[in-house]
Amino acid sequence: MQIYLPIAELxxxxxxxxxxxxxxxxxxxxxxxxxxxxxxxxxxxxxxxPAVAVATGANQVVASSVSGVLAQLRRKAVDFRMGxxxxxxxxxxxxxxxxxxxxxxxxxxxxxxxxxCYVIFLGGMGAMMLQESLATLRRSRRPGAxxxxxxxxxxxHGLPFKMRFRASGLYISVLPPLAVGAMVGFLAAxxxxxxxxxxxxxxxxxxxxxxxxxxxxxLFQIIFVTAFTTVMHAVTSQTVDMVLALLLILGGVVGAxxxxxxxxxxxxxxxxxLLALLVLGVCLRVALDxxxxxxxxxxxxxxxxx
Amino acid sequence: xxxxxxxxxxxxxxxxxxIVAGLSQTSVAITADFTGEEILVYGAVKREAPAPDGPPLxxxxxxxxxxxxxxxxxxxxxxxxxxxxxxxxxxxxxxFYAVAATGPLGAILSETENLRHRITIPRAIRAVGISSExxxxxxxxxxxxxxxxxxxxxxxxxxxxxxxxxTLFRADVMLPSxxxxxxxxxxxxxxxxxxxxxxQEQVIPVAxxxxxxxxxxxxxxxxxxxxxxxxxxxxxxxxGASAAFRLVRS
Numbered sequence: 001m002q003i004y005l006p007i008a009e010l011x012x013x014x015x016x017x018x019x020x021x022x023x024x025x026x027x028x029x030x031x032x033x034x035x036x037x038x039x040x041x042x043x044x045x046x047x048x049x050p051a052v053a054v055a056t057g058a059n060q061v062v063a064s065s066v067s068g069v070l071a072q073l074r075r076k077a078v079d080f081r082m083g084x085x086x087x088x089x090x091x092x093x094x095x096x097x098x099x100x101x102x103x104x105x106x107x108x109x110x111x112x113x114x115x116x117c118y119v120i121f122l123g124g125m126g127a128m129m130l131q132e133s134l135a136t137l138r139r140s141r142r143p144g145a146x147x148x149x150x151x152x153x154x155x156x157h158g159l160p161f162k163m164r165f166r167a168s169g170l171y172i173s174v175l176p177p178l179a180v181g182a183m184v185g186f187l188a189a190x191x192x193x194x195x196x197x198x199x200x201x202x203x204x205x206x207x208x209x210x211x212x213x214x215x216x217x218x219l220f221q222i223i224f225v226t227a228f229t230t231v232m233h234a235v236t237s238q239t240v241d242m243v244l245a246l247l248l249i250l251g252g253v254v255g256a257x258x259x260x261x262x263x264x265x266x267x268x269x270x271x272x273x274l275l276a277l278l279v280l281g282v283c284l285r286v287a288l289d290x291x292x293x294x295x296x297x298x299x300x301x302x303x304x305x306x
Numbered sequence: 307x308x309x310x311x312x313x314x315x316x317x318x319x320x321x322x323x324x325i326v327a328g329l330s331q332t333s334v335a336i337t338a339d340f341t342g343e344e345i346l347v348y349g350a351v352k353r354e355a356p357a358p359d360g361p362p363l364x365x366x367x368x369x370x371x372x373x374x375x376x377x378x379x380x381x382x383x384x385x386x387x388x389x390x391x392x393x394x395x396x397x398x399x400x401x402f403y404a405v406a407a408t409g410p411l412g413a414i415l416s417e418t419e420n421l422r423h424r425i426t427i428p429r430a431i432r433a434v435g436i437s438s439e440x441x442x443x444x445x446x447x448x449x450x451x452x453x454x455x456x457x458x459x460x461x462x463x464x465x466x467x468x469x470x471x472x473t474l475f476r477a478d479v480m481l482p483s484x485x486x487x488x489x490x491x492x493x494x495x496x497x498x499x500x501x502x503x504x505x506q507e508q509v510i511p512v513a514x515x516x517x518x519x520x521x522x523x524x525x526x527x528x529x530x531x532x533x534x535x536x537x538x539x540x541x542x543x544x545x546g547a548s549a550a551f552r553l554v555r556s
Contacts, residue, residue, distance in 0.1 A: 231537065
């Protein structure tokens with residue numbers, strides 16, 4: 001069933017888009033990531049223009065995050081206070097990212113910069129997560145091994161402006177969450193992602209938040225970052241394709257609910273291993289595009305060049 | 307004076323053969339289920355006198371979409387990775403261009419006439435002054451043509467026009483599904499011995515219709531409203547799915 005996308009200006013198979021949305025929604029519900037880091041590259045492969053893929057991807061992430069956060073809210077797994085602090089940092093980072101993106105677009109280097117960001121951040125985070133969760137799994141297999149302490153004091157705890165985050169059971173400085181938020185906001189603007197794949201590990205390892213509130217809080221923050229991104233793209237570049245978004249969303253919201261169910265059945269360490277493998281897989285795919293000689297050396301872009 | 311007029315009339319062979327042509331449709335509407343469209347171009351050669359002797363008659367049909375500026379970039383290996391290097395700006399390139407003819411263009415069309423009417427694909431692209439932008443600028447224009455041919459936006463069919471009895475002709479022009487809106491110009495050329503004997507032009511407006519039209523207009527005229535509507539749609543769908551699943555479970 002072919003359908004014409006009014007903003008992307010091409011005709012695609014509606015069932016493929018529904019399936020794509022469903023798959024990404026499933027992963028988003030399981031891991032608490034928005035799924036933008038999957039949907040944007042996948043839309044490229046379908047031949048959707050990059051600008052439309054990034055903007056519409058952000059719009060789809062809003063829907064899957066709303067659907068996911070509602071499930072987490074009922075389990076009381078959202079730390080609103082932490083979410084708001086992260087969001088504060090996110091707005092600052094996003095503004096910086098928009099500025100950098102515009103400068104790169106003028107130089108014609110957006111593609112390579114976005115790809116490098118994917119490789120560096122997906123690769124780094126994926127490797128860290130995999131290594132950590134495999135170590136945890138090994139420890140839990142060896143009975144009698146010492147259990148890691150819940151609160152390890154690091155340099156993070158020596159910083160000023162401390163704040164109490166009751167839902168997370170933390171009393172830490174607001175600076176690290178602000179920095180994490182800013183980092184994620186920056187990447188959201190550049191890569192067209194919600195940033196969950198970076199935020200989830202950062203919350204666990206850097207901020208020391210308990211895993212049970214990480215997913216909900218991450219989704220809560222992602223909703224606002226991607227909502228901001230969507231409206232901004234709609235106003236500045238007019239590249240949000242409502243029809244494309246709706247098809248992805250229809251598949252995505254169903255997938256997210258199923259994913260949340262599956263997530264409940266798996267152990268936290270297993271979830272983290274799976275997410276790490278997924279992140280590394282996407283990283284590898286993007287890295288190959290950078291390293292292998294492309295079939296077509298030339299590319300076309302409409303419009304003006306300075 | 308009367309003698310002179312008669313002499314001029316006889317000596318003027320240019321209008322001896324003219325085109326009468328029609329299109330299978332007057333407009334193309336892009337709706338939600340648009341998957342491309344085929345336009346039939348048909349016509350006949352009108353003559354005051356019997357067909358002249360000499361080189362055989364040929365017909366060329368071109369269809370041209372809206373023009374736009376295009377930046378062509380070339381990837382280079384730098385620091386071990388492939389990234390964009392040189393870029394060339396092409397002033398005007400049609401978003402769609404199809405040529406159909408009764409024979410090989412090189413044989414039936416002279417270069418002078420090609421220049422005058424901009425008939426072949428390279429001639430339809432205006433790339434003046436590009437040689438100053440990159441060392442191998444022509445390769446960039448070749449790449450533009452190659453990429454658009456793969457996308458189905460540019461097409462050349464040298465056996466695409468069928469001509470019967472040097473009088474009746476027809477051609478089918480395929481419009482692909484990735485179509486850009488605008489006025490599409492269909493031109494018909496009548497040739498003898500490489501020279502254009504007569505030509506004419508018809509315009510087919512290609513426009514989005516129905517819901518596609520409404521969505522596109524809203525995104526251009528009320529972008530903020532459009533963005534907020536997209537958000538509302540997304541949030542609503544997310545909430546709806548959550549509510550529906552709770553209902554199913556209870």
